[in-house]
Amino acid sequence: MSYEFDNHAPIYLQLIELFNQKIVNGSWTAGDRVASVRELALEFGVNPNTVQRALAEMEREGMMYTERTSGRFITQDQQLISDTRQQLAEEKIDQFINQMQGLGLGRDELKQLIDRKWGKNNGADRNQ
Amino acid sequence: MSYEFDNHAPIYLQLIELFNQKIVNGSWTAGDRVASVRELALEFGVNPNTVQRALAEMEREGMMYTERTSGRFITQDQQLISDTRQQLAEEKIDQFINQMQGLGLGRDELKQLIDRKWGKNNGADRNQ
DNA sequence: ATTGTTGTACTGCTCACTTAATACAATAAC
DNA sequence: GTTATTGTATTAAGTGAGCAGTACAACAAT
Structure with a gap:
């Protein structure tokens, strides 16, 4: 699909903003699993490393958490x-x-x- | 001085935005001369090349014009x-x-x- | 004529971001 | 137990923005 990443900000920051939006406006539901790094990379037309960087950052801020091999999940902290x-x-x-x-x-x-x-x-x- | 250029957008784009603001809100008067590339570079704490790039772009859009060795001037087109x-x-x-x-x-x-x-x-x- | 200031152009370097290509440990699913 | 998928880590390469340094042509001021 390859979204429009075209303002001159780093893609990983734009991903963080986009994902945060999805969480706060309810497109992504609290507690739900998010697609894998590789799937998201495909969906947004970017490198898996770039997705990983964005998600790791969001995790540091508490918006997500990881379960080792099951995947990543949205925080349940409303x-x-x-x-x-x-x-x-x-x-x-x-x-x-x-x-x-x-x-x-x-x-x-x-x-x-x-x-x-x-x-x-x-x-x-x-x-x- | 050295303004804070720190969103991750290219500095020359931020300069264009800043200069356009100054023209549009009257901080810089139509027809007036703007400081030289080197002076502006000093004032804003960036490289003369970066200022040059911003001003050349604004000139292409008609917001400024150059008189070869006298300097650059704000457009008079209100x-x-x-x-x-x-x-x-x-x-x-x-x-x-x-x-x-x-x-x-x-x-x-x-x-x-x-x-x-x-x-x-x-x-x-x-x-x- | 000389000097200084102007815009302009060019080269080389650094750095952050991104991509690419792997590789590995953990574990759910079978 | 084997397989597939998960997050994660690593190394290498490419790209664009910005900086530093230098140079030059045009012209005003002297």
Whole structure:
């Protein structure tokens, strides 16, 4: 399939972001097994080493755990998941606000643009 | 000085973004001369080649023009400047909305967070 | 004419990221 | 017990970004 890894960030970081998204928005269910390193590498069109690096990093942060030869599993710690969701959202928002202020946009002008744009991207409106 | 260039994007792209911001929000005035490649390199703590690459790219897009040995100048095309501002804003917003939807945030939840965060980032510098 | 500053170009080097190709230990499945 | 799959480790190679250093042509200032 080979997703679009094209911003100039390292692929393993983009994988971490993508996988974290899948966990916090429920695409990947807590406690479930994730596909093997080799399968994920095939699915995303990258090297197994790159997947391994991303997953090992997420494991270090507690988002996953390994059972030696059965595979990897999503954490069952719902608190960690919702904390991660909140933290990721705040990071993105801070960064975004800085960018908007850097362009000289005001809060109201920004909200209007959001209203105009929201929903035009995929329509996949989850959670509220 | 040496700004923090540390997201994993190429520095020359971050420079382009920063310089475009300065033009669009009025920190750099249309028609004014910009500092020389070497001066900018010193100010931002990067290599002159990297600055050169960023400025050449912006020139290709019409945001600057060169007079051979006098230096580089900001475009005087106000229409181009405001168009660029609009285009940059829309890019960032699209990208931001995708991220928020990817995290499973709803529009209202998002607006609340913006209200809570707006204004807490002033004075600080952008980029990360 | 000389000097200094400008943009520009080129080469070589380093480093992080990625890929490739194996290899191995553990264990579930048979 | 054998086999297949799992995570993991290792080594080698390729690529692109960035840095360092140098050089040159154009022109303003003197």
